[in-house]
Amino acid sequence: MADLPTGMPIQLEPLVIRVLAPNASAYTYTGTQSYVVGGAGDVAVIDPGPDDGGHLAALERAIDGRPVRAIMITHHHRDHSPLARRLSAATAAPIVGAAPFAPGDHGSRADAAFDADYAPDRVLAEGDTVGGDGWTLTALATPGHTSAHLCFALAETRALFSGDHVMGWATSVVSPPDGDMGAYMASLDKLMGRDDRVFYPGHGEAVENPRRLVRGMLGHRKQREGQILRLLREDGQAIPAMVGRMYAGLDTLLLPAAERSVLAHLYDLANRGLVAQEGETWRIAA
Template sequence: MAESDDTTPALNPAMPEPGRLDAVAPLIRRRVAGNRGPFTATGTCTYVVGHGRVAVIDPGPDEAAHLDGLLADLSGETVEAILVTHTHKDHSPGARRLKAATGAPILGCGPHRAARPLGEGEIPALDASADREHRPDRELREGESVTGPGWTLTAIETPGHTMNHLAFAFPEADALFSGDHVMAWSTTVVAPPDGQMRAYMESLDKLRGRGEAVYWPGHGGPVREPARFVRGLAGHRRQREAGIRARLAAGDEHVAAIVAAVYQGLDPRLRGAAALSVFAHLEDLVSRRLVDCKGPPLLHSRYFVASARLDTSSR
């Protein structure tokens, strides 16, 4: 799930088409689900790792055409493991349909969980996208691996977009399946209380210390030169934070006013995602005592630069 704003660093604009299984690397095949949209690009990327006895990563939404097509593509092969990066409905529900058809275990991320409890009167804006039915047969933690003939997939904990988000390192291909944490086509939605900006930035820093040559994301084309790209993503977030702080200094106090100023020309369909992203930055800034607000930090709270905060008791 992505913000899809036009300031995103993009090193590889190639967008895969849905409905067919394509070999994208010697040990990696990709089939894109038919859930095209402003937050999903051309659809969710389902990956098949290996040949003969394979692993499937992110079977996608509970979409019969996609899963039936995938099973037809893999006729004569055995699905050894089904791995899931995170519990959004465009990634994980298809795992249950695929397990029912193949008997393969569901591995990877644990059940859906939020970054924090709901605040008073707060409604989780992305609740409809959360797959709360997901229960893996085995939850993978940092550094745990699944193996098959010619392939190894190792879990890398990358919370932020969701708090249970995993990436999977694939050393035989010098690759990383990055889920929705890093994508070439767009920045990632980070929306409290489902996600958390601090965790997202720490996970970016974690990936910057790795050396894979290519990332295969949950939507869009591959991320080439990922070390440089991840640096660009972190810089983009820092610039966004600086823009938010500048708007606060200029007197904007509400998320909606900040969004209007810093996301000029944004597709109206993406305003909600932009508001959640701004809110995630504000929540992080409050936790770092760089910004204050009247009451708890919530989507509709009033925010102030901490060093310049006035008495707001009468506001």
């Protein structure tokens, strides 16, 4: 894990400052990266991160007294959205962005990753914009990592804030029921059709050649799909056994995420009529 300074505003380009939150982990890499977007006038803050007083103070230093036009959220996970409430109280800025998690849409399953208190003042849809003095951010619907995930495109510099849809250190976790592999792949295809100059992800370094990375991510997922189908052609398989063969040597802390990813692939394959489930066992569809 890279040794990067937390709480230090880093100017990435004239309209973009990055501030790293102190929440490094096996799932967040060096931590969540918050962004302050704007010049000498007003600004937007993208993904203020976990509810941490030190990170709030760091964001306030980066804002440096400028009016905050909006606090923008790519998705409703606890490492991205909780600090929005305290930042909104401090700046009077509205919270806008991804739709909140709706537990009723997912049966009785509770997911510890979700920010249950996230309640945006405005939900953004594809093409909705938030603008200020010399900057414009446009919402791009990229479901997959979560059902309501958004990216934000900065028109003035062709930068894309990619949240957890495309990260700078690893592929995104796609965990059903809110995560959907079919939607995730379609969202990657969507990004392939764009001409963004750089991606600024929620975790990891800036992506200087976005289309090359996205092409590699699509290939990686298709390779995993092929592995699953080859295993199932041998015999019926339960997910833990499949993960043991597909992810040899993986850190045990990451095994649950790998199992969720394989499940997401299996659901997608089942939706396409290629595999079927029998209890805990998955097989090639008859």
